[in-house]
Amino acid sequence: ISTATTLAGSNFDNCMMNASGVYCMDSDELLAVENSKAATFVTKSGTLQPRKGNPEPRYFETEFGSINSMGLPNNGVDYYLDFVSQDQINHPGKTYFLSITGFNLAEDLELLQKVTDSDFAGVVELNLSCPNVPGKPQTGYDFETVDAILKAVFDVYHKPLGVKLPPYFDIIHFDQMAEILNKYPLSYVNSINSIGNGLYINDDTETVVIKPKQGFGGIGGEYVKPTALANVHAFYQRLNKDIQIIGTGGIQTGKDIFEHILCGASMVQVGTALMVEGPVIFERLTAELEAIMAEKGYSSIEDFRGKLNYL
Numbered sequence: 001i002s003t004a005t006t007l008a009g010s011n012f013d014n015c016m017m018n019a020s021g022v023y024c025m026d027s028d029e030l031l032a033v034e035n036s037k038a039a040t041f042v043t044k045s046g047t048l049q050p051r052k053g054n055p056e057p058r059y060f061e062t063e064f065g066s067i068n069s070m071g072l073p074n075n076g077v078d079y080y081l082d083f084v085s086q087d088q089i090n091h092p093g094k095t096y097f098l099s100i101t102g103f104n105l106a107e108d109l110e111l112l113q114k115v116t117d118s119d120f121a122g123v124v125e126l127n128l129s130c131p132n133v134p135g136k137p138q139t140g141y142d143f144e145t146v147d148a149i150l151k152a153v154f155d156v157y158h159k160p161l162g163v164k165l166p167p168y169f170d171i172i173h174f175d176q177m178a179e180i181l182n183k184y185p186l187s188y189v190n191s192i193n194s195i196g197n198g199l200y201i202n203d204d205t206e207t208v209v210i211k212p213k214q215g216f217g218g219i220g221g222e223y224v225k226p227t228a229l230a231n232v233h234a235f236y237q238r239l240n241k242d243i244q245i246i247g248t249g250g251i252q253t254g255k256d257i258f259e260h261i262l263c264g265a266s267m268v269q270v271g272t273a274l275m276v277e278g279p280v281i282f283e284r285l286t287a288e289l290e291a292i293m294a295e296k297g298y299s300s301i302e303d304f305r306g307k308l309n310y311l
Ligand SMILES: O=C(O)c1[nH]c(=O)[nH]c(=O)c1Cl
Pocket: 021, 045, 068, 069, 070, 071, 072, 073, 127, 129, 130, 131, 132, 133, 193, 194, 218
């Protein structure tokens, strides 16, 4: 039984990794994921300059998941490019993911130029769905802007690149986004980012639990799995088959991974549960997924990927 997968032209010996933003801020965290059972890692979304992010508390764990309004704290794209370029030397042939996000098209292109000028040989994840930068709209919900960004990006960048999308909640939005995405040579689409602008309350103190944005923040964890599975499957149904899907959202067990793959995912990313359990989670998740595959008589994830049945 193998949980191996192929994504963006690279082979991975496992189909799971961290979600950007979790366990990927600095070299210690990235090495912890690297040295776990995860197939690879993706960095925290890098911006042109390092950022402190929003005032704390900006992340809070609840019974069913998490809420965050981090505000894009990161060490800057050069830090992550330097780290991954060095890591590639230590692990020749391994493919890593670099997440980037600009605050406008010019910044996106400047970030990609830096990637082109570096030794980075992995996959770029363009984060179109950073929900927690006050005053900035959620790019992923501005379809014309997404189209303009992808047109400009693929005019200049010709190596493997995927996009991280926010969740959509309307069938027409799945149709409209897929129509845009199908126009471009994307390696993959990663659905979903956190569900934007949720609110969690501490009843004892009658107070919100995070400081930024009067407590409003992106929701992750068990809360979001039905939305994540729907987004994975909606894009699987609509995108041309050379655009693969990374499934992110609500993964806590091997069963959750099985469901994401059944919906069409070729790789899954773990966020909130990784934050809770640490990188050792990938050993448990791998064992649980292998057990499900053994029970069902599947030897590879391709035996059941995308094969969700309808009634
Ligand atoms: O506030 C954040 O840093 C953040 N938080 C999220 O839940 N998703 C993102 O893409 C980002 Cl960039």
